[in-house]
């Protein structure tokens with residue numbers, strides 16, 4: 001492990017300058033005891049513009065003989081990298097970062113399949129470095145409070161969970177959402193959030209049944225996952241790139257229920273009722289983009305010398321990928337990363 005000395009600022013490197021990189025970097029700029037050290041982009045113009053917008057000290061872009069991210073990982077002043085490339089490149093980029101001795105926070109899904117996730121974890125373990133899937137929903141105060149209410153028995157024993165996440169996305173074959181080579185489709189992009197809630201409330205399932213519709217490029221534009229549990233509990237999860245939905249979670253228990261506000265990946269409101277039927281409402285004020293909680297947790301773990309976060313442990317990232325692998329095989333969705 002190569003933790004920064006206690007109290008020393010952590011120098012962050014950001015890989016890619018796309019949509020989520022902007023939003024997460026806005027929170028990185030707010031994070032205490034952290035420095036925006038370097039950003040890398042395939043394009044010189046994007047790298048310079050991004051560095052200028054957020055105040056990075058350095059930027060790197062693709063050059064003959066060295067990709068932008070290789071140069072960023074060669075920078076001895078970078079302690080930890082945040083990876084915001086399309087899913088299909090997470091494994092390749094995170095492997096290069098860990099090999100170069102950098103701690104890694106990688107966007108969700110951690111990889112395209114469970115094999116890739118296991119390879120990254122093995123490498124992080126060998127290199128004695130921190131690795132975390134940036135499933136930001138897990139770290140939000142509202143999510144943690146919902147789990148606290150339910151785990152304390154506030155709604156009795158959970159018997160079913162229903163969660164949806166959908167929007168009517170415009171078809172654009174150049175967009176990673178629709179591009180099979182980028183790991184496109186609703187399952188890898190959206191289903192991870194309903195799944196996060198389901199496994200938080202019910203644990204990992206004993207069976208997974210997937211149904212859905214593929215487009216002519218072979219990616220799923222809509223999917224329904226039914227998670228089954230040996231004790232008869234169940235979860236029904238829908239994610240869609242072709243139709244809009246409120247994006248909420250309902251948790252049903254033997255003594256009450258809980259419902260999140262929308263969107264379920266960043267809920268600012270919880271409603272729940274216990275055995276007396278009285279509905280309680282909790283609102284969550286957030287002055288940031290909401291990513292600060294996962295970033296703060298990464299910093300805490302790195303400073304503490306932890307290889308993984310107890311809030312997003314490695315084995316849970318792998319189990320999530322195994323569910324997605326199972327669902328993809330039932331749907332008939334295959335990616336180049338699968339071999």
Ligand SMILES: NC(=O)c1ccc[n+]([C@@H]2O[C@H](COP(=O)([O-])OP(=O)(O)OC[C@H]3O[C@@H](n4cnc5c(N)ncnc54)[C@H](OP(=O)(O)O)[C@@H]3O)[C@@H](O)[C@H]2O)c1
Nearest residue numbers: 016017018019020021041042084085086087107108109176
């Ligand atoms: N946590 C969340 O709420 C959230 C939300 C959205 C997305 N995500 C995740 O974040 C990742 C990125 O999503 P995004 O919406 O930011 O995607 P995006 O807007 O398409 O940006 C991805 C960036 O990755 C870089 N890149 C590297 N190789 C690429 C390639 N072969 N094709 C295209 N771009 C490539 C590009 O940056 P350069 O041109 O600068 O190299 C591109 O701008 C995905 O894994 C997604 O699941 C998370």
